[in-house]
Amino acid sequence: xxxxxxxxxxxxxxxxxxxxxxxxxxxxxxxxxxxxxxxxxxxxxxxxxxxxxxxxxxxxxxxxxxxxxxxxxxxxxxxxxxxxxxxxxxxxxxxxxxxxxxxxxxxxxxxxxxxxxxxxxxxxxxxxxxxxxxxxxxxxxxxxxxxxxxxxxxxxxxxxxxxxxxxxxxxxxxxxxxxxxxxxxxxxxxxxxxxxxxxxxxxxxxxxxxxxxxxxxxxxxxxxxxxxxxxxxxxxxxxxxxx
Amino acid sequence: xxxxxxxxxxxxxxxxxxxxxxxxxxxxxxxxxxxxxxxxxxxxxxxxxxxxxxxxxxxxxxxxxxxxxxxxxxxxxxxxxxxxxxxxxxxxxxxxxxxxxxxxxxxxxxxxxxxxxxxxxxxxxxxxxxxxxxxxxxxxxxxxxxxxxxxxxxxxxxxxxxxxxxxxxxxxxxxxxxxxxxxx
Numbered sequence: 001x002x003x004x005x006x007x008x009x010x011x012x013x014x015x016x017x018x019x020x021x022x023x024x025x026x027x028x029x030x031x032x033x034x035x036x037x038x039x040x041x042x043x044x045x046x047x048x049x050x051x052x053x054x055x056x057x058x059x060x061x062x063x064x065x066x067x068x069x070x071x072x073x074x075x076x077x078x079x080x081x082x083x084x085x086x087x088x089x090x091x092x093x094x095x096x097x098x099x100x101x102x103x104x105x106x107x108x109x110x111x112x113x114x115x116x117x118x119x120x121x122x123x124x125x126x127x128x129x130x131x132x133x134x135x136x137x138x139x140x141x142x143x144x145x146x147x148x149x150x151x152x153x154x155x156x157x158x159x160x161x162x163x164x165x166x167x168x169x170x171x172x173x174x175x176x177x178x179x180x181x182x183x184x185x186x187x188x189x190x191x192x193x194x195x196x197x198x199x200x201x202x203x204x205x206x207x208x209x210x211x212x213x214x215x216x217x218x219x220x221x222x223x224x225x226x227x228x229x230x231x232x233x234x235x236x237x238x239x240x241x242x243x
Numbered sequence: 244x245x246x247x248x249x250x251x252x253x254x255x256x257x258x259x260x261x262x263x264x265x266x267x268x269x270x271x272x273x274x275x276x277x278x279x280x281x282x283x284x285x286x287x288x289x290x291x292x293x294x295x296x297x298x299x300x301x302x303x304x305x306x307x308x309x310x311x312x313x314x315x316x317x318x319x320x321x322x323x324x325x326x327x328x329x330x331x332x333x334x335x336x337x338x339x340x341x342x343x344x345x346x347x348x349x350x351x352x353x354x355x356x357x358x359x360x361x362x363x364x365x366x367x368x369x370x371x372x373x374x375x376x377x378x379x380x381x382x383x384x385x386x387x388x389x390x391x392x393x394x395x396x397x398x399x400x401x402x403x404x405x406x407x408x409x410x411x412x413x414x415x416x417x418x419x420x421x422x423x424x425x426x427x
Contacts, residue, residue: 004329008322030298033314037290044284 046079
């Protein structure tokens with residue numbers, strides 16, 4: 001119940017922040033609702049589809065994934081981004097500028113969602129005996145198998161994304177191009193996610209090439225893509241020829 | 244644009260009915276979980292229709308009351324539907340899973356009980372009877388289910404929490420039903 005409540009609060013908070021920023025930017029609020037709804041829809045569909053694929057590969061049973069209605073965060077991020085890019089382009093809205101002012105909304109939703117993960121006992125850390133290590137005892141929590149003190153990695157990530165959102169805002173007070181804040185946020189999040197993966201304890205998520213986790217691989221790809229877009233956007237563009 | 248506003252309102256009402264139906268029918272295999280998870284998705288459609296209607300009404304200088312009503316109801320139903328889907332929908336998913344696996348087990352093993360395959364967080368699968376009565380307080384908790392594949396390694400034995408009461412009849416949910424799974 002707590003996970004579901006935090007998910008609903010995360011969506012509400014993220015949506016409210018995005019709408020407030022859109023009002024400041026004098027964008028069409030009706031169309032903003034449409035963009036938000038389609039983005040959330042894309043996130044759910046993307047996360048669910050990737051979950052089905054992952055569960056199918058892991059268990060060999062397609063119905064296991066179809067009927068348990070889980071989600072994979074990375075699938076949600078990709079699905080949500082693709083849906084946003086499509087719908088915003090469809091209505092002729094300024095996508096790059098929207099990505100910039102959506103950063104606080106994305107960070108808030110992400111952080112609250114991770115608190116939900118912590119309360120639900122998923123996305124848990126490896127064993128730890130630090131003073132702030134947490135032991136899950138609820139039999140419904142995956143983190144309680146076994147019930148040992150663990151890094152609260154979900155909370156680490158929640159704090160990290162809030163800090164990254166603040167830092168990206170400070171660094172782009174005088175931004176050089178639309179989308180710069182989002183690109184910096186993506187790069188810093190990729191670094192944070194790659195690092196936090198070393199503290200994760202849910203090894204069932206699998207390894208890529210037996211070296212890095214699949215999430216670390218995706219984080220590397222995200223960093224490379226964001227860096228490439230950042231450098232490309234900083235390049236001076238030749239003036240358009242008229243006539 | 245009034246037509247689109249009305250469509251938004253009726254779609255939101257439909258999502259509300261799906262949400263209620265999913266909650267009431269959570270124990271019905273397949274149907275309950277499908278209704279639970281359809282409700283927030285249908286509510287999002289209502290929000291889309293309401294948003295478009297609101298935007299065009301503002302552009303054309305027409306009243307947007309119906310559109311706002313559909314939009315608002317869609318948002319409320321989406322949030323409530325999401326909350327219920329993760330709880331009642333989760334119950335429905337467990338029932339559906341047990342229903343499907345129970346049928347397979349009955350035909351394969353000839354047993355009368357229904358069994359459910361549950362993923363453990365650190366690998367391996369376990370077979371648990373979700374409807375088995377919990378052990379009496381005087382007895383020590385039994386081992387949690389039967390390993391499905393003894394050759395899968397390593398398969399840690401779940402330890403009972405130190406202060407645990409006898410374990411509940413319901414097993415831990417499959418990985419991902421409470422949140423995120425592999426790759427997250």
